[in-house]
Amino acid sequence: MSQLLSIEKRNAVLNRMAILLEQERVNIKSANHQDLTNYSGGDLAMEKRLLVDNAKIDGMILSLQQLASQEDPVGQIRFDFTHENGLKIYNKTAAFGTILIIYESRPDVTVEAGGIAFKSGNKILLKGGKESLQSNLKIVSLWHQSLQDNEVSTDWVEYLNYNREETQAFLEKPTQRVDLIVPRGGENLIVFTKKHASCPVIVSGRGNNFVYVHSEADLDQALSVIINGKTSNISVCNALDKVLIDTNLGHWEVFAKTIIGELQQRKVTVLGDETISKLAAVPQIESELVWYEEFLDYKIVIGITNSNKEAIDTINKYSGGHSASIITKNDSVAQEFMENVDTAAVYQNASTRFTDGGQFGLGGELAISTDKLHQRGPIGLQHLVTNKWYIYGHGQIR
Structure with missing residues (x-):
């Protein structure tokens, strides 16, 4: 592991990177245009994630500026204890060392995830998808310029331009030390990474998020939350895929027809x-397996449920463990739902689209973990650390 950079150096690199992104706007979009021209797949969500426009660059710049202004996540005291023999014992946050980020089609990950990992004191290995190669290489060249401008080795950010076989070989037998791997992308990428990795992996899982319209729902709220969750951005893991309507809701059939029409x-x-x-008169799902699917498309499944328990059981069986929302005016029912639904984020009367590091006040996220170790939900700066024990003595022996 490289020696930890001072927080002043890390912040200076992030601030310089923000300036370079602004200066190189035209060239970044030009490189991205090449990627878009070369992209021949028919995946609408993939193409949407691949695009870098001014709004995306604004987002990248903002994320770096926010990161630079945040407190250092390394060296925070989590626990302290003075032993009866005088030993002073502290547990402090520490950098992982080297973090490998494997991702598909999203050049903004090269900035945002890279920035979070770098601010946390880690060396970054970036393995982007072939579809975003030109955009990624351009952005990594700016990382290197920012590091050099601050007299820091360019080894801190490295791009692995590997094909699938080379990636597999690296995962199984890394040619350099890797302490943590974060895959960001579809289920196939996550399964591939977990299968071959020889070090810990944080699973940034699939969505397949649910909204449950309870018998005491405000129907205007329900309509608004469902429309927003499904249509505001289909290509993200916090988008909505499934709706359950409680048959104890008065005139539930009318509501179901209204939402379908909208x-x-x-x-x-x-x-x-x-x-x-x-x-x-809408098509019936072909099999129960559709309930497990994350669509990332203009597609949704609507079903009925007869009780709160049935709604909770259905969500726990089929969802991706990401987000679920209940629409109800009954706070005690909402609380019971939120305590028993096994997802990283649970909502009352709000859209699942808020499951996001920036929206949760973390200033961006490395990934949204659907695993329970070591952190669940959006992984922000303060979560991308391990810990270490510091013990100060004056000759004590046991």
Whole structure:
């Protein structure tokens, strides 16, 4: 591991990087245009994540500025204890060392995830997808310029331009030390990484998020939350894929038809369970397996449920462990739902689209973990650390 950089150096590199992104706006978009031109896949969500426009660059710059202004996550005292023999014992946060980030199609990850890992005192290895190669190489060249401008070795940020076989070989037998791997992308990437990795992996899991419309829901709120969750951005893991409507809701059939009509007006393909399909003449899901799917598309499944317990059980069975929301005016029912649904983020009367480091006040995130170790949900700066024990004595022996 490289020697820890001072917080002043780390912040100076981040601030310089923000300036370089602003200066190189045109060239970044030009490199990205090359990637978009070369992209021949038909994946709408992938293409949306691949695009770098002015708004995306604004987001990258803002994330770096926010990171530079945040407290150093390294060296924070988590616990202290004075032994009866006089030993002073502290537990402090510490950098992991080297973090490998494997990701698909999102050049902004090269800035935002790289920035969070760097601010946390870590060396960064970036393994981006072939579809975003030109954008990534351009952004990494700016990282290197920022490091050099601050008299810091360019080894701190390294881009691994590997194909699938080379990546697999590196995961199984790294040619340099790797302390933590963070895959960001679809399920196939995550499964591939977990299968071959020889060090700890943080799973940035799939979405497949649910909204449960309870019998005491405000229906205007329910409509607004569902439309926002499904249509505001289909290419993100916090988008909505499934809706459960409580049959104890007065005139639930009318509400179901209303929401289906509103979604169809917005070009969303609506699928139903057996009851909804018959009620609203929408296609019925082909099999139970559809309940497990994350769509990343203008597509949604609507089904009925007969009780709160059934809603909780359904979500716990099928969801990706990411986010779930209940729409209800009954706070005690909401609390019971939120305590028993096994997802990283649980909501009452709000859109799942808020599951995001920036929205949660973390100033951005490295990933959204659906694992329970070592951190769940958005992984911000303060979570991207391990810990270390410091013991100060004057000759004590046991």
